[in-house]
Every structure is written in C-alpha cells, then in structure tokens.
Amino acid sequence: MEYNWSNTEENQEHYLRTMVVEHYSEYAEQAFTERHFSHLKKKTMMTYLAPTLVDLFHLLFPLPITEQEQYEYKEQRTNLVRELLGKKTTGGRIRLLLKKADTIDDWTNEGHSFPRAEDVAVRNMNSEIELFSDIFGLDQLVNWASQ
Structure with missing residues (x-):
C-alpha cells in the first residue's frame, strides 16, 4: 500500500x-x-x-x-x-x-529519660558560700563580694 x-x-x-x-x-x-x-x-x-x-x-x-x-x-x-x-x-x-x-x-517522644522525684537532688544553696568561706575565710569573702 x-x-x-x-x-x-x-x-x-x-x-x-x-x-x-x-x-x-x-x-x-x-x-x-x-x-x-x-x-x-x-x-x-x-x-x-x-x-x-x-x-x-x-x-x-x-x-x-x-x-x-x-x-x-x-x-x-x-x-x-x-x-x-x-x-x-x-x-x-x-x-x-x-x-x-x-x-x-506522647508516651515515646520524651526520649529515654524517665525522671522520678528521687532522681532530682535537693540543692543546698549555702554550699557555695561554705566552700569559698572555707578557702578564703568569711571576712575576705564578704569583702570580695561587696567590691
């Protein structure tokens, strides 16, 4: 064709x-x-x-x-x-x-941390003052902090 x-x-x-x-x-x-x-x-x-x-x-x-x-x-x-x-x-x-x-x-998106009340330590706010007052003496620490 x-x-x-x-x-x-x-x-x-x-x-x-x-x-x-x-x-x-x-x-x-x-x-x-x-x-x-x-x-x-x-x-x-x-x-x-x-x-x-x-x-x-x-x-x-x-x-x-x-x-x-x-x-x-x-x-x-x-x-x-x-x-x-x-x-x-x-x-x-x-x-x-x-x-x-x-x-x-919401059961898994927190990761692998499982905090409990006993895991959190109570912070002693006076521990820093006690540490530095032992090293420098309380009088010198107060003088240094007030400068």
Missing part, C-alpha cells in the same frame, strides 16, 4: 514540535496530580492513620515507666502493626508508619 503523503523534513519538524507540546502537557498534568496525591497521602497519614494507631497502642498496652518497659512497648507496637498490615504493605512502609506514629505518641 502506497501513501502519497510526502515525509519531508518540514513535515517531520512540525509533527515533532506538536508531539513535544502534547507530551509536555500530559507530563505537567501528571506531575500536578502526583503532587496532589502526595499531599493527600501525607494528610491521611498524619490526620487519620497515625493518630488511630496511637489510640490503639494506648488502649492495648500499659504506659511504659522504665526504660525496659519503653523498649517492650516499642516492640509490642511493631509486632501489632506487622500483624495488622503485614500482608498489605512492605517493611519500609511499616517503618515509616511507626516513625510517624512515634512523633505524635
């Missing part, structure tokens, strides 16, 4: 220019859609999924008090998420989900 359409350089150039413009328009539309869905994905993660997981963690597990309990709590959370979503997602997404949940979980 023969075609009478001549394939000149001018026709090729016009065709290729038109295709570049069309393909770029399609690309720009896909890029916008991708950004839009990326934003929606982040919003769903931080507004719905992570807070719901944290509520479930707090319902099922006791508040960790010691450092060992903190490690156990984190392991229990990981196991629960793997049990719930293990067949539906990858390990990378599970880690991401746990990381996002960890940022809003």
Whole structure:
C-alpha cells in the first residue's frame, strides 16, 4: 500500500514540535496530580492513620515507666502493626508508619529519660558560700563580694 503523503523534513519538524507540546502537557498534568496525591497521602497519614494507631497502642498496652518497659512497648507496637498490615504493605512502609506514629505518641517522644522525684537532688544553696568561706575565710569573702 502506497501513501502519497510526502515525509519531508518540514513535515517531520512540525509533527515533532506538536508531539513535544502534547507530551509536555500530559507530563505537567501528571506531575500536578502526583503532587496532589502526595499531599493527600501525607494528610491521611498524619490526620487519620497515625493518630488511630496511637489510640490503639494506648488502649492495648500499659504506659511504659522504665526504660525496659519503653523498649517492650516499642516492640509490642511493631509486632501489632506487622500483624495488622503485614500482608498489605512492605517493611519500609511499616517503618515509616511507626516513625510517624512515634512523633505524635506522647508516651515515646520524651526520649529515654524517665525522671522520678528521687532522681532530682535537693540543692543546698549555702554550699557555695561554705566552700569559698572555707578557702578564703568569711571576712575576705564578704569583702570580695561587696567590691
């Protein structure tokens, strides 16, 4: 089958220019859609999924008090998420989900410091005066402080 359409350089150039413009328009539309869905994905993660997981963690597990309990709590959370979503997602997404949940979980975002009343020493405000008065003598200390 023969075609009478001549394939000149001018026709090729016009065709290729038109295709570049069309393909770029399609690309720009896909890029916008991708950004839009990326934003929606982040919003769903931080507004719905992570807070719901944290509520479930707090319902099922006791508040960790010691450092060992903190490690156990984190392991229990990981196991629960793997049990719930293990067949539906990858390990990378599970880690991401746990990381996002960890940022809003008030039981874990304090770090590994577990302060108690007995950990805080009562400060003796007179200890500095006693130390310097022993070294310099009380009279010299008062003279030095009043200068």
